[in-house]
Amino acid sequence: MKGDQWSPVKSLNRIVTMEERITYPEIDLFLRSTIKREEGFLKELEKYAEENHIPIVQPETAALLKVLTGIHKPERVLEAGTAVGYSAIIIAQAMGDTGTVDTIEIDEDMAEAARRNIEKMGLGSRIRLLQGDALEVMECLSTAYDFIFLDAAKGSYIEYFEQAMRLLKPGGLLVSDNVLYKGLVAQEQVMHKHRTIAVRLKEYLRLICHDERLRTSIIPIGDGLAVSLKL
Numbered sequence: 001m002k003g004d005q006w007s008p009v010k011s012l013n014r015i016v017t018m019e020e021r022i023t024y025p026e027i028d029l030f031l032r033s034t035i036k037r038e039e040g041f042l043k044e045l046e047k048y049a050e051e052n053h054i055p056i057v058q059p060e061t062a063a064l065l066k067v068l069t070g071i072h073k074p075e076r077v078l079e080a081g082t083a084v085g086y087s088a089i090i091i092a093q094a095m096g097d098t099g100t101v102d103t104i105e106i107d108e109d110m111a112e113a114a115r116r117n118i119e120k121m122g123l124g125s126r127i128r129l130l131q132g133d134a135l136e137v138m139e140c141l142s143t144a145y146d147f148i149f150l151d152a153a154k155g156s157y158i159e160y161f162e163q164a165m166r167l168l169k170p171g172g173l174l175v176s177d178n179v180l181y182k183g184l185v186a187q188e189q190v191m192h193k194h195r196t197i198a199v200r201l202k203e204y205l206r207l208i209c210h211d212e213r214l215r216t217s218i219i220p221i222g223d224g225l226a227v228s229l230k231l
């Protein structure tokens with residue numbers, strides 16, 4: 001690619017800068033311009049999140065979450081990290097007319113915004129917002145889930161993992177977002193401010209790839225998604 005053919009990549013860079021990429025810019029651009037994008041309120045929510053620097057799953061990740069939900073057909077989903085409710089809504093809609101999503105958010109304002117958005121989408125009876133620290137809330141839960149989506153504090157995935165394994169049914173899916181963390185997980189030298197998270201995520205990936213109870217695939221889309229099947 002050359003000349004002005006590159007210009008659309010610049011607009012994509014507003015979402016993910018060149019340094020933060022985990023794949024080639026032209027591949028990102030192609031994927032993003034090819035997949036079916038959200039419309040209506042979810043499109044507005046994407047715009048709101050971008051303008052307010054609220055990290056939500058990237059469109060490619062949202063598309064994969066929908067496919068996984070469609071294949072797996074979960075009845076009960078648990079999400080750690082709600083933000084404004086975007087991915088919880090995506091998953092609940094992909095589940096069809098039945099099934100529930102429990103989603104955990106630590107930030108009070110964010111949780112309030114998520115509640116409003118969930119109500120606006122008419123999903124108040126199917127998405128339950130649990131406000132608090134994801135690990136503490138998970139420790140208090142006891143009913144099993146078919147699908148667990150980890151998208152809260154990246155440095156705590158190892159701690160979430162133990163609870164996720166306890167709460168996940170055999171045959172259930174554990175999906176973990178941001179596991180490649182802007183590509184930093186694969187780098188030898190990482191700037192100090194990102195080092196702890198990069199090291200912890202690398203440990204987490206080793207854990208879920210080698211745990212005998214799981215079968216795991218790491219997919220380099222969005223910020224890196226790990227999909228693990230509990231055997």
Ligand SMILES: C[S@@+](CC[C@H](N)C(=O)[O-])C[C@H]1O[C@@H](n2cnc3c(N)ncnc32)[C@H](O)[C@@H]1O
Pocket residue numbers: 055056057080081082083084085086087088104105106107110132133134135151152153
């Ligand atoms: C990446 S955002 C979640 C995005 C959301 N899953 C989506 O795609 O629409 C991570 C969220 O986790 C929340 N969070 C961070 N640490 C947390 C914790 N310890 N417990 C619960 N939520 C936490 C943050 O406040 C933030 O809203």
